[in-house]
Amino acid sequence: MLPGLPAGIDAARLAAMVEMVIKQVMTAVGGQYISLNPDNGQYFLDLQKDIDFDALIDQRVETLGNDDLDGAFFRVFQEAVDLRKAPYRESHLLWEHELMWTARNVGRWGY
8 A cells, every 4th residue: 555545445446546547647648658458457558659639630620611610619719708608699699798888887788
């Protein structure tokens, strides 16, 4: 047992903690360099696994049309500014929100 671990921790819980950490590391490195052997469930360093994700993204972008790119950008924008409510006009994707009119120190509704 490692120092600092709670006393009485069982092997299954320790294995789950290690697996969670390995999955977080795999996410951090974008799936590169760490692989899972499906036959025995062991993780290993795979230094031959050097996927160029930027090149894959560039290849995918070349196959998309402008409407697809605009839609993807808009979905990312919605997530970034946390737009969860329904739009005011569905056809133009307008959202109503309050704007501060600083000269008069009053709020006004705008789009």
